Amino acid sequence: xxxxxxxxxxxxxxxxxxxxxxxxxxxxxxxxxxxxxxxxxxxxxxxxxxxxxxxxxxxxxxxxxxxxxxxxxxxxxxxxxxxxxxxxxxxxxxxxxxxxxxxxxxxxxxxxxxxxxxxxxxxxxxxxxxxxxxxxxxxxxxxxxxxxxxxxxxxxxxxxxxxxxxxxxxxxxxxxxx
Numbered sequence: 818x819x820x821x822x823x824x825x826x827x828x829x830x831x832x833x834x835x836x837x838x839x840x841x842x843x844x845x846x847x848x849x850x851x852x853x854x855x856x857x858x859x860x861x862x863x864x865x866x867x868x869x870x871x872x873x874x875x876x877x878x879x880x881x882x883x884x885x886x887x888x889x890x891x892x893x894x895x896x897x898x899x900x901x902x903x904x905x906x907x908x909x910x911x912x913x914x915x916x917x918x919x920x921x922x923x924x925x926x927x928x929x930x931x932x933x934x935x936x937x938x939x940x941x942x943x944x945x946x947x948x949x950x951x952x953x954x955x956x957x958x959x960x961x962x963x964x965x966x967x968x969x970x971x972x973x974x975x976x977x978x979x980x981x982x983x984x985x986x987x988x989x990x991x992x993x994x995x
Contacts, residue, residue, distance in 0.1 A: 848861060849864065898968060899968065902959050903989075909987045911987050912975045930945055
């Protein structure tokens with residue numbers, strides 16, 4: 818005779834348990850608060866495993882890959898071209914320019930380290946080593962500008978303006994300060 822298992826996470830019963838591994842859930846600690854509030858009772862490790870399986874399955878579908886590529890392209894083009902500043906706790910640590918600001922800032926805020934000897938901002942390396950906390954970083958667009966030459970001149974202008982005001986270049990601007 819088959820034993821009927823009691824339903825997990827009945828209304829009014831606490832603590833809620835992960836539907837996969839049945840550990841008690843603590844929202845914001847071992848489960849995502851947003852999922853908990855919507856009734857998605859999975860711990861972070863079980864959700865991570867589920868996402869891996871879904872990613873592999875969905876990535877095989879051409880339409881999914883095309884939608885994902887389009888979304889990423891739109892996201893990276895979101896802020897357009899211009900000059901931007903990166904802040905750590907309200908202090909400017911870097912001034913840069915890019916034809917795709919959002920894409921460039923995403924690269925700055927990444928912990929991915931390049932291994933092919935191409936130049937990379939020091940910020941990702943410091944993030945990877947734990948010397949900078951990503952939650953302390955923010956960015957702002959100083960000036961939108963589509964023209965490459967004008968954009969580079971404006972970047973230099975903002976760096977020189979920072980030097981005039983504070984006596985030093987932003988912490989991670991070393992190449993345009995001579």
